[in-house]
Amino acid sequence: xxxxxxxxxxxxxxxxxxxxxxxxxxxxxxxxxxxxxxxxxxxxxxxxxxxxxxxxxxxxxxxxxxxxxxxxxxxxxxxxxxxxxxxxxxxxxxxxxxxxxxxxxxxxxxxxxxxxxxxxxxxxxxxxxxxxxxxxxxxxxxxxxxxxxxxxxxxxxxxxxxxxxxxxxxxxxxxxxxxxxxxxxxxxxxxxxxxxxxxxxxxxxxxxxxxxxxxxxxxxxxxxxxxxxxxxxxxxxxxxxxxxxxxxxxxxxxxxxxxxxxxxxxxxxxxxxxxxxxxxxxxxxxxxxxxxxxxxxxxxxxxxxxxxxxxxxxxxxxxxxxxxxxxxxxxxxxxxxxxxxxxxxxxxxxxxxxxxxxxxxxxxxxxxxxxxxxxxxxxxxxxxxxxxxxxxxxxxxxxxxxxxxxxxxxxxxxxxxxxxxxxxxxxxxxxx
Amino acid sequence: xxxxxxxxxxxxxxxxxxxxxxxxxxxxxxxxxxxxxxxxxxxxxxxxxxxxxxxxxxxxxxxxxxxxxxxxxxxxxxxxxxxxxxxxxxxxxxxxxxxxxxxxxxxxxxxxxxxxxxxxxxxxxxxxxxxxxxxxxxxxxxxxxxxxxxxxxxxxxxxxxxxxxxxxxxxxxxxxxxxxxxxxxxxxxxxxxxxxxxxxxxxxxxxxxxxxxxxxxxxxxxxxxxxxxxxxxxxxxxxxxxxx
Numbered sequence: 001x002x003x004x005x006x007x008x009x010x011x012x013x014x015x016x017x018x019x020x021x022x023x024x025x026x027x028x029x030x031x032x033x034x035x036x037x038x039x040x041x042x043x044x045x046x047x048x049x050x051x052x053x054x055x056x057x058x059x060x061x062x063x064x065x066x067x068x069x070x071x072x073x074x075x076x077x078x079x080x081x082x083x084x085x086x087x088x089x090x091x092x093x094x095x096x097x098x099x100x101x102x103x104x105x106x107x108x109x110x111x112x113x114x115x116x117x118x119x120x121x122x123x124x125x126x127x128x129x130x131x132x133x134x135x136x137x138x139x140x141x142x143x144x145x146x147x148x149x150x151x152x153x154x155x156x157x158x159x160x161x162x163x164x165x166x167x168x169x170x171x172x173x174x175x176x177x178x179x180x181x182x183x184x185x186x187x188x189x190x191x192x193x194x195x196x197x198x199x200x201x202x203x204x205x206x207x208x209x210x211x212x213x214x215x216x217x218x219x220x221x222x223x224x225x226x227x228x229x230x231x232x233x234x235x236x237x238x239x240x241x242x243x244x245x246x247x248x249x250x251x252x253x254x255x256x257x258x259x260x261x262x263x264x265x266x267x268x269x270x271x272x273x274x275x276x277x278x279x280x281x282x283x284x285x286x287x288x289x290x291x292x293x294x295x296x297x298x299x300x301x302x303x304x305x306x307x308x309x310x311x312x313x314x315x316x317x318x319x320x321x322x323x324x325x326x327x328x329x330x331x332x333x334x335x336x337x338x339x340x341x342x343x344x345x346x347x348x349x350x351x352x353x354x355x356x357x358x359x360x361x362x363x364x365x366x367x368x369x370x371x372x373x374x375x376x377x378x379x380x381x382x383x384x385x386x387x388x389x390x391x392x393x394x395x396x397x398x399x400x401x402x403x404x405x406x407x408x409x410x411x412x413x414x415x416x417x418x419x420x421x422x423x424x425x426x427x428x429x430x431x432x
Numbered sequence: 433x434x435x436x437x438x439x440x441x442x443x444x445x446x447x448x449x450x451x452x453x454x455x456x457x458x459x460x461x462x463x464x465x466x467x468x469x470x471x472x473x474x475x476x477x478x479x480x481x482x483x484x485x486x487x488x489x490x491x492x493x494x495x496x497x498x499x500x501x502x503x504x505x506x507x508x509x510x511x512x513x514x515x516x517x518x519x520x521x522x523x524x525x526x527x528x529x530x531x532x533x534x535x536x537x538x539x540x541x542x543x544x545x546x547x548x549x550x551x552x553x554x555x556x557x558x559x560x561x562x563x564x565x566x567x568x569x570x571x572x573x574x575x576x577x578x579x580x581x582x583x584x585x586x587x588x589x590x591x592x593x594x595x596x597x598x599x600x601x602x603x604x605x606x607x608x609x610x611x612x613x614x615x616x617x618x619x620x621x622x623x624x625x626x627x628x629x630x631x632x633x634x635x636x637x638x639x640x641x642x643x644x645x646x647x648x649x650x651x652x653x654x655x656x657x658x659x660x661x662x663x664x665x666x667x668x669x670x671x672x673x674x675x676x
Contacts, residue, residue, distance in 0.1 A: 014455075017435055021453045025640075025647045032648070049451040049646070052438045083660040105651075105658050289651075291659065 003119035003151065004112070007260045008315045015316065018260055019054060022288035027051060030294050033078040036071060037296065054263060058274050062284065063298045065098070068239065073099035078294050089137045090238050094339060100238055101292040109289055110241045113258045114147025117247030120256065121209055121232040123178055125152030130171055132181035133212065134160045139242025140212050144180050147244065160185055164192040175204040183215040183223060184335045184368065190226035191366030200228040209234050211243060213332035214323050219432055222363065233322050237300055240285055246320055254307040254319030261289045264320060266306055269327040277308040282327045283320065301326045329427045331361060333368045333405050340427040342402050343372060350398040351391065353377055358417045362431045370407040372399065375414050433458045433621050434590055439488035441478040448474040450645040456590065456623050461616045463624040463632040465666050466642035472625045473515055475642070476592045480512040481505045493589065507535045509589035515598060517579040521568030525559050528567050528578055532585030552581040573604035580611065590621045597628045609635050629666035633657050
């Protein structure tokens with residue numbers, strides 16, 4: 001169902017007018033109210049009055065996660081703090097956290113955007129929607145909650161409980177029809193179902209909306225097969241308010257972007273040059289209605305591409321392909337974000353060297369397993385098997401301490417890791 | 433109906449509008465709110481062709497009217513009710529109204545003004561009562577009705593109103609805004625510039641906030657009424673009453 005046809009099916013020329021108006025007023029506001037943007041535009045000698053079209057945006061500087069960390073907690077806010085009615089944040093697990101402020105209008109817009117995404121998956125007021133995302137500083141739980149309530153569904157705020165069996169009992173007792181969670185949590189639910197001896201048909205699930213981590217079509221197939229539901233992909237990140245940036249319609253072929261609120265670009269992650277529609281690159285998002293925390297050309301780190309062709313569903317908005325990977329190769333293993341750079345650091349700590357490595361992720365009956373293949377450098381090599389074994393153990397301990405996830409460590413000979421054609425080691429091979 | 437992109441205009445070396453973009457859909461009341469000297473009246477004068485556009489596009493019904501003469505723009509269907517009414521004091525009410533159809537009479541001497549006057553009188557019965565009185569003898573509220581009636585005589589597709597509340601008592605303002613709402617409900621499209629942001633947002637569908645010749649906000653009236661900056665700057669809610 002199209003929740004707000006006026007905006008979701010707006011003729012493209014009208015949308016272009018709306019976008020440029022909202023972009024210009026956002027630029028005027030951040031220039032007046034956010035010191036970071038005033039300095040950044042002045043330093044780059046950009047007269048925002050000369051941004052006359054969406055294409056002109058390419059002249060604006062990017063905003064990076066690092067910029068947001070430096071401004072922690074409040075320096076990026078574009079309104080006085082008393083106008084802020086909510087603060088969410090990132091976990092800060094990989095560095096300084098980012099604080100995200102919302103005005104009353106921001107919360108209203110957020111609810112509207114999530115309502116569109118949820119309705120796009122066919123959810124209605126007749127559904128029982130179980131939200132198994134955390135309700136805390138993370139944006140997922142609250143954002144989806146607002147959207148589900150706005151469309152009038154019966155919302156069950158079960159949160160992402162560590163007690164999966166309790167989650168399943170709620171699902172069974174309340175006759176939940178829609179599950180919202182991360183894809184990895186959905187798989188944990190599936191394996192717990194088996195342990196509890198519950199057949200998925202004893203539940204009433206018919207739809208699932210999954211997001212907050214990169215996942216694949218394979219994982220979609222696994223979730224659908226194990227939970228007997230139709231799985232929809234949704235996309236949003238904390239920095240962009242949370243869920244509500246985009247979501248799949250019944251076609252399930254790309255995620256419709258809420259373009260009246262977000263302008264999306266794809267850039268080459270190495271050269272930072274804009275890429276044409278269709279090409280894969282890093283997703284860059286500009287907010288054009290946000291009051292509390294407007295962001296200009298924010299580099300998400302997520303890899304995607306834009307589908308320009310009109311969708312048979314009747315929406316006129318551009319679609320983005322599923323985010324299956326990130327430019328920093330971050331992967332999610334059993335719900336935990338793993339950055340290959342962390343693995344590199346752990347290896348350095350344990351060995352004192354900088355060996356090349358490859359992370360291989362596989363699905364072992366619903367659980368993600370990680371293997372790290374490490375190239376044995378000559379200086380690391382020792383004839384004594386015992387010494388090699390203890391080195392391996394040291395690596396395993398360092399990896400688990402660094403990332404909170406256990407990995408199987410395998411030593412391999414030099415030049416046996418899978419490479420990209422340009423001679424770089426593929427840091428992650430995801431077999432899920 | 434109206435689509436403006438990157439409009440610059442001003443007087444001599446002084447640029448008043450600095451890259452303004454906005455649009456008005458058919459059947460909408462859109463309001464522009466802003467402080468003194470923000471450029472909101474200049475915006476209407478530029479659309480009407482009275483102040484020259486230096487740069488940018490003013491697309492009115494698929495035609496770029498930027499740089500056209502004012503009478504061409506009126507003939508294209510875009511009428512301005514100027515700030516301070518500017519009615520003809522020494523002409524009667526009836527004569528003032530007939531002047532509103534000037535661009536049409538020139539093209540077609542056979543048009544029947546009687547029926548059209550009847551429509552205006554139906555809308556504003558007070559004007560009929562004063563039909564033969566001189567414009568200068570009317571009260572402020574009556575003059576505003578006359579100015580609107582005169583603009584309607586051009587059969588506009590878009591009516592632009594510049595500060596219709598100016599100098600009028602609050603009770604009269606209420607009546608005038610009620611008339612503007614009725615005009616919209618009858619299918620007219622209205623672009624309204626107002627200092628009285630509260631009154632304007634109460635009847636408008638959407639609005640823009642202009643500051644020093646640049647747009648800083650766009651949204652539905654509800655969104656603008658919710659916005660704290662708008663409340664502080666234009667709705668007279670001071671810092672204390674908001675924080676309390």
